[in-house]
Amino acid sequence: MPAFHRQARVRVGRRTMYLDLFAERERVNIELDGATTHGDPREREIDLRRDARLATVGILVVRFAHRRLVHEPDQVRRETLAIVTRRSAPTG
Structure with missing residues (x-):
């Protein structure tokens, strides 16, 4: 498992975002979604827009629900390891 940086600060354009768990080399952000606030459709839309913005700079966002x-x-843990392993594998 790579080293993850908690609450990593990332700038995308003029915006600064804080990522829950960021594996910098693999460009994977693991978001740990709370039990209550992420059930709100407005919050979900905000998350989707944020994820899309991060994708523009090559950061894959993976969300896991509190449950x-x-x-x-x-x-x-197994899913996270599979994702970061695949992202760190050479392409070509």
Whole structure:
């Protein structure tokens, strides 16, 4: 598993964003979505726009719901490892 930076500060254009868990070399941001606020459609739209903005600079955003973090921590860990492994593999 790579080193993740918590609350990593990233600038995209004029905006500064803070990423929950950022693997810089792999350009993967793991967002840990809270149990309550992310059920709101307005919050979801804000998240989607933010994710799209990060994609413009090559950052993949992966979101895990609070429920999964609590009830399926090993599966979340395996999925995260698979994603960052694939992102760090050479292409070509």
